[in-house]
Amino acid sequence: KDYPKTFPDNFLWGGATAANQVEGAWNIDGKGVTTAEVVQKTTDRKHMSMGDVTTDSIKAAVADTTDTLYPKRRGVDFYHHYQEDIKLFAEMGFKVYRFSMAWARIFPKGDEAEPNEAGLAFYDRVLAELKKYDIQPLVTLSHYEMPINLTLKQNGWASRDTIAAFNHFTETVFKRYQGQVPYWLTFNEINTGTWGFHETGAVDTNLSQHDQLQIRYQALHHQFVASAIATKQLHKIDPKAKIGSMLARMQTYPGSPNPVDVQAAQLEDDKNLFFTDVQARGEYPEYMNRYFADNGIEIQMGADDQAILAKYPVDFISFSYYMTTVTKADAGEQVNGNMATGGRNPYLEESEWGWQIDPVGLRITLNEMWDRYRKPLFVVENGLGAVDKLTADGHVHDDYRIDYLRKHITQMKEAIADGVQLMGYTMWGPIDLISFSTSEMSKRYGFIYVDQDDAGEGSLKRIKKDSFAWYQKVITSNGEDL
Numbered sequence: 293k294d295y296p297k298t299f300p301d302n303f304l305w306g307g308a309t310a311a312n313q314v315e316g317a318w319n320i321d322g323k324g325v326t327t328a329e330v331v332q333k334t335t336d337r338k339h340m341s342m343g344d345v346t347t348d349s350i351k352a353a354v355a356d357t358t359d360t361l362y363p364k365r366r367g368v369d370f371y372h373h374y375q376e377d378i379k380l381f382a383e384m385g386f387k388v389y390r391f392s393m394a395w396a397r398i399f400p401k402g403d404e405a406e407p408n409e410a411g412l413a414f415y416d417r418v419l420a421e422l423k424k425y426d427i428q429p430l431v432t433l434s435h436y437e438m439p440i441n442l443t444l445k446q447n448g449w450a451s452r453d454t455i456a457a458f459n460h461f462t463e464t465v466f467k468r469y470q471g472q473v474p475y476w477l478t479f480n481e482i483n484t485g486t487w488g489f490h491e492t493g494a495v496d497t498n499l500s501q502h503d504q505l506q507i508r509y510q511a512l513h514h515q516f517v518a519s520a521i522a523t524k525q526l527h528k529i530d531p532k533a534k535i536g537s538m539l540a541r542m543q544t545y546p547g548s549p550n551p552v553d554v555q556a557a558q559l560e561d562d563k564n565l566f567f568t569d570v571q572a573r574g575e576y577p578e579y580m581n582r583y584f585a586d587n588g589i590e591i592q593m594g595a596d597d598q599a600i601l602a603k604y605p606v607d608f609i610s611f612s613y614y615m616t617t618v619t620k621a622d623a624g625e626q627v628n629g630n631m632a633t634g635g636r637n638p639y640l641e642e643s644e645w646g647w648q649i650d651p652v653g654l655r656i657t658l659n660e661m662w663d664r665y666r667k668p669l670f671v672v673e674n675g676l677g678a679v680d681k682l683t684a685d686g687h688v689h690d691d692y693r694i695d696y697l698r699k700h701i702t703q704m705k706e707a708i709a710d711g712v713q714l715m716g717y718t719m720w721g722p723i724d725l726i727s728f729s730t731s732e733m734s735k736r737y738g739f740i741y742v743d744q745d746d747a748g749e750g751s752l753k754r755i756k757k758d759s760f761a762w763y764q765k766v767i768t769s770n771g772e773d774l
């Protein structure tokens with residue numbers, strides 16, 4: 293029997309962004325302040341700043357009406373440049389554009405009865421612009437932000453009440469954009485909720501490690517239920533549309549062939565895949581029962597929660613892929629990339645931010661996930677954050693980015709030949725944007741350079757990098773000409 297040698301004809305090539313990293317316009321047209329906009333930037337490249345909040349720091353941030361300390365408030369002003377930006381995406385041949393809708397643009401406080409029409413109208417305009425170029429929207433419902441009011445009022449997802457508020461938002465957008473959005477994702481990188489605030493909207497900075505884990509896994513349980521309810525809503529409102537889960541996939545390798553290392557790595561990997569296990573298989577896996585018991589964590593469930601999870605699993609599985617890690621039973625030297633901590637792998641190079649680059653790992657993980665779930669997969673983030681130099685003649689020669697992407701795309705092709713069903717690939721940050729973890733502008737991912745520095749100075753002019761023409765060629769040749 294023959295096997296697929298390359299990308300299928302309907303493969304969805306494109307790029308991915310998030311509202312709070314590109315839109316800007318944080319306080320106009322009725323938008324409410326979000327959790328992403330109260331976290332200060334940092335210059336420490338190996339440190340994640342998005343968990344460093346207290347109720348007092350949030351209140352002070354809300355009272356501060358400038359964007360000086362909070363670059364996510366300005367993004368790259370996609371709010372006013374979306375036509376120009378989408379035109380550039382179309383020029384590269386995008387089949388799909390992944391973006392998120394900011395809950396607080398539509399429900400500024402998160403729990404109003406009526407939506408903010410100006411917020412809905414903005415996404416009407418974005419969707420109309422995409423349609424003009426036949427670019428299919430892939431919309432994330434929650435990408436690392438929620439209305440800050442819900443944090444101050446009920447500690448975000450730690451409260452069960454947030455489920456109803458979120459599902460009022462999801463129902464509103466499913467109805468409004470019915471027939472226009474073929475693909476939806478519920479929570480971006482849901483597993484990073486175990487790191488806290490940016491995903492859960494729950495302040496837990498001064499709690500013990502046990503109490504943090506307790507609050508985070510409880511918040512995540514509420515997100516699982518909300519995700520299943522959103523799936524139910526979408527299937528009713530827009531039966532042709534599909535909805536997926538989204539995991540920050542962190543393949544980990546055993547630090548040695550010593551069985552205790554192999555076992556430790558297996559558990560570490562399970563703890564990463566736990567989230568997709570729940571969302572795709574519709575139930576909590578047994579290994580987590582043991583983990584919860586061993587760590588004194590108790591998940592409070594509503595009477596119907598397990599039935600809802602079982603009845604409404606996701607249609608497809610998406611994940612981001614940036615790095616892999618190494619696990620040893622006796623943890624040695626740690627790599628402090630902002631996405632994960634784990635042992636150093638001597639076979640891999642790392643980015644300036646300490647992320648270990650592993651293209652072959654993408655093939656491994658695609659195969660493992662396909663074997664485990666047998667649901668279509670979608671790589672919805674992958675890319676290289678780097679310091680790009682704009683040359684005097686106005687070019688950015690980012691051959692290192694081309695090299696990174698080429699190697700990863702080659703491995704996706706191998707995985708497809710291995711038999712993996714892969715729906716598409718949206719590289720992260722097709723246009724330079726504000727970094728999630730540090731809020732730097734100078735950590736750039738794009739095919740399109742944006743003239744703005746870390747202080748927010750610059751003309752916001754869009755400039756094509758060398759990788760722009762390269763990706764255009766990749767899409768035109770459907771992944772043949774790399």
Ligand code: BG6
Binds near residue numbers: 612630677726727
């Ligand atoms: C993922 C997020 O974690 O990685 C994105 O979903 C983020 O929001 C991306 O931007 C890259 O991370 P960073 O910190 O380099 O922006």
